[in-house]
Amino acid sequence: MAGTKSTLNDWTTARKNKRFAELYVLECGYNASAAYRRLWLEIHPDRDESDLPSTTTIRSQAYEYRHKPAVQKQIEKLEKKVEESQTIRRNETIFNLREIAFNEENSNSDRLKAIDLLNKMGGFYTENYKVDSNSTIEVTLTD
Secondary structure, X not given: OOOXXXXXXXXXXXXXXXXHHHHHHHXXXXXXXXXXXHHHHHHOOOOOHHHOOOHHHHHHHHHHHHOOXXXXXXXXXXXXXXXXXXXHHHHHHHHHHHHHHOOOOOOHHHHHHHHHHHHHHOOOOOOOOOOOOOOOOOXXXXX
């Protein structure tokens, strides 16, 4: 089976790939070098940062990990989970704000703030103007 070879301290290739993707997406803000550094330290628990490979090696290894098809699949899965989670949180927030906005027992101030936030979340405050740079603008000054 590809990706299941036993490695140092039972770190299989599949496990390394998955952990790199987790570090990359969830913990290191899409910084491949930082994710590789953290992965290396996890794989080598008996070593510390002074034992890390050179910066050039870290960058090249990080690049290789980031572009492995198996890692890219893991990254896509994680991004989908994060997106779903954000959608659920957004929907819960909208539901709670609607409860505040339309409950007459709440103060008018709280209700207006909730409506304001709902409008902002819905994008109702953005205005788009189309400007044609070839247009002629006429200005008339009167007394």
